[in-house]
Amino acid sequence: MEPVEPGSALAQVRATLEASVAAKVRSGAELLRRAANNTERPELIPTTLEAFDALLGGGLERGKLVELVSRRATGRYSIAMSALASATSIGEAAALVDLGDGFDPRLAETNGVDLRRLLWVRPRSVKEAVMSAEMLVATGFQLVVIDLGLHPVKGRRAPDAAWVRLARSAETSRTAMLVSSPYPVTGTASEAVIKGSSGRPKWRRGLLMGLEMTLTLEKHRHRKAGTRSTLALEVLP
């Protein structure tokens, strides 16, 4: 094998790239690292609601905070229930920080939530909710869902720093976090923000049959924002 001159291999690689990209490549190790990072698939907890999972690339990523925002009835609670059902069905420990205090154990069980693996926490203010979530994340719960309830949210808003700290603890303990809120609260701390809109109830012969809504990916650190999907949910027959 012929000896390779130092730098010649890099020059060959650069030659194959576009000029704007080639200027940014400084070493072969950098390319290898990027390639390795790209092949590492993130660990996900799917909600098994295809319309929601598709926006996030398969589900809620472990160690990341995803925010779901909508003031109107757009299936926020249903998505949270599906995430809890999915996590508990594979034997993971999940927690619901339920500021709105709207959890119905019987409906949740019907939805597939394994109540034995779900810790239900009922704070009275946003501050208590964030403090509780921090404790749960540090304990090692694999999924923590914070539901801030309906508008108006109880208690004053938590400072941005509190959400950043919570997101960092979630990253450290590899906890998937879903924050469901009537308006955006997590700021820069969230990995992704999904906005629910246009909730359209479906009626047939005078009976409520379900709800159809549009979900929009408002922000994602690694995916293109603006993607939309339609989620249809049915009323328990």
Added chain:
Amino acid sequence: MTSTRIACFYVPMFPLAARLRSEPELLSEAVAVVEGNGNAAHVVAATRRARTKGIKPGLSLAQARSILPKLIARGRDTECERTAQEALIEVAESFSPRVEDAGEGVVYIDIAGMTRHYDSELDLAKAAMRAADEVGLPARVGIAASKLAARVAAELPKSPTVVDPGSESEFLAPLPLARLTPQLDAASMLARWGLSSIGELARLPEAEVAARLGEAGRELHYAARGIDPRPLIPRPLPPDFREGMELEWPLVALEPFLYIANSALERLSKRMELQGFACKRLELTMNLDPDGFAARAIELPAPTRDVKTMLTLLRLDLEKAPPGAPVTGFSLVAHPDRPRRAQLSLFGPAALSPEKLATTIARLVALLGEDRVGMALTVDGHLPERYGIGEFAPPPPPDRRLKPEKSRGLLAMRVFRPPMPVEVLMHGEQITAVKGEGDVCGSVRSASGPWRVESDWWTEAPAARDYWDVELDGGNVYRLYQSETKEWLVDARYD
């Protein structure tokens, strides 16, 4: 056959060590522990700083104060000494289950066969000293084949001391006779005989010593030869852990009391950790001024050793029901339980650490209240607002990775607790508008109902409701009902 090997823990100046364990901030001060009242008060032990100034055991308090006016004097505290002794015993029990309580800062441990866990007996002794130091007791350790030799070895200033098997008499021989026993009644007689060391006594004929000093003399001669026939008498395990102290001044405010209780809880936690226990129930008894006491018990949601959690629960309990009089002393009793253990899985999801979980639940309960944390329970009946809350103890996760079950895509409901009263406008049999708080307000686009729900008709509080689903012009769908008193209430929103 394994030969007898006994280790002795000895805490020098035990009344002072016990006091400093409860008040560690006094460690660097000139402190003396005194016994007796008024003119009879005399020093029984003093810290190094006080001793360098000339304070010695036996001085009256007045004499000591004349030498060192800034001397801090503390009375002997039986509660402190008792808990310090218990702590020392628990340290010993963390090494061997066969432990004898000899009182006043002395504990014997049967360490026969334990050298397989340590490189040598010296390493074992050093580990024992470190363990005692961790519970705030500066113990010395001696190891020998008999209790007597082990105790004499432990009392030597250079610690730890290990006496090789069979060389007890050689070890004791050069030591002064006073080392043999602290209260040597025959000391003056032996001094008249011209004896000063233990070896000199051992060299005398046993029968001659017994003839002159009686049975006590025979035992003394045996002791001088390193023979101690007394066996080690192990004590049974205590059912609970206790810490507490008598206070110099009555306390009226909560914060100073919690400051002292915090250090007591820390000591309790360390002691329970040594035994592999956690606290399931905490009892607090406070002595009140001028007399009487107040007692309370706190049930912990799960066994825990977390001091912060226990202190928070204690604070909440005291805030809720203050003792009502100044506190002059207290004792904390921790009822132990085995902490929860979990089997780790190689392939399945990671299980929560039971101890961490217990601590978190206890802290959440302290923050939010007992009925606001736990496992949600379904309750029999047809009224949708019913629910139960129970102890959260998740089953172990499966030992392999499972695929999540496909969601049924069901529309969930947010329950309103309590239901929100609203005004309802009707046109004939149809609801036309709803007027409530916030978003629960508007004209009705679509509605369906009523569905009759009757429940508890056999009780004194029966429920008979007519339920409706209504879509308001904002697009939200609510479930509302008319109660038996004809009042309209919204009890859930489809979301």
